Amino acid sequence: MLDEIYKDAQMRMSKTLQVLHNELRKLRTGRASPALVNDLPVSCYGSTSPLNQVANVGVQDPRTLSVTPWDKQLVPAIERAIMESSLGLNPMSAGQVIRIPLPPLTEERRRELAKTVRGDGENTKIALRNIRRDAIGTLRDLLKDKEVSEDDEHRAQDRLQKLTDQNTTEVDAIIATKESEIMEV
Numbered sequence: 001m002l003d004e005i006y007k008d009a010q011m012r013m014s015k016t017l018q019v020l021h022n023e024l025r026k027l028r029t030g031r032a033s034p035a036l037v038n039d040l041p042v043s044c045y046g047s048t049s050p051l052n053q054v055a056n057v058g059v060q061d062p063r064t065l066s067v068t069p070w071d072k073q074l075v076p077a078i079e080r081a082i083m084e085s086s087l088g089l090n091p092m093s094a095g096q097v098i099r100i101p102l103p104p105l106t107e108e109r110r111r112e113l114a115k116t117v118r119g120d121g122e123n124t125k126i127a128l129r130n131i132r133r134d135a136i137g138t139l140r141d142l143l144k145d146k147e148v149s150e151d152d153e154h155r156a157q158d159r160l161q162k163l164t165d166q167n168t169t170e171v172d173a174i175i176a177t178k179e180s181e182i183m184e185v
Contacts, residue, residue, distance in 0.1 A: 002139070002148065002156045009135040009160055013128055013167045020124045020171065024178050027113055031181075032059045032102050037067070037089075042081045044074050051078065060099065067091070067098040105182075113182045121175035125168055132164045 025035035038052040051057060055069040055078060067082075069075055075093055082091045082100060091098045105113070136157055143153045 001142065002152060005135050005138050006156065006159055006163070009131050010163060012131045013163065016124055016127045016131065017167060017170065017174075020120060020174060023120055024117065024174070027117065027178070027182070029105070029113070029178075029182050031062055032065045032100075034058060034065065036087065037065065037082060037085075037100065040081050040085050042074065042077050044071075044077050051081065054078070055098075063102045063104075065100040065102070067100065068096065069098070072096045110182050114179045117175055117178050117182065121171050124171050128164055128167050128171070132160050135160050 022035075025033065026039070027036075034052070034057040038050065038057055040051040041048045042051050042054050044054055051067070054071070054074055055067045058066050058068070060066040067078060069078055075096065075098060078098055079091045079093060082089055082098070089100050089102070091100045093099075139148070139153050139156050139160075142148045143150065148156075
């Protein structure tokens, strides 16, 4: 019973960390990354699809992405989707291949991104604490119903606290790494 609660909390916390990783991958740093544009919505064939489902996105060099549509008629739609995004990118079409040069970040934009990263980290920590709170609430309900002893409940709470501390430390490390990557000129 207690192991199930712990494993559930552990699984939910690892999913929360995965969400943080995915969000940070989408941020524009000084380096080219396909994750930056993979999820951009492209209007094609009467519906909207993510860019990575209608084209191949790759890194040409550290500051340039290349997008190769599977259907050459989609080139204008893909260019429009990239320009209309909030990323501030200007694609250049070269026949069937679209090149996206990534301009260097300004100091002001770097600070803004670092602030966003810290905010994402704080939101992740709040989510981790909420998961811990839910698990502890379940433990207290079990104690109230006399399904576990007080000692078992305290041990389980300590285990949950250690898990939360471990994940919070990991979030701090992820955020510090991403901030240094952003501030690197």
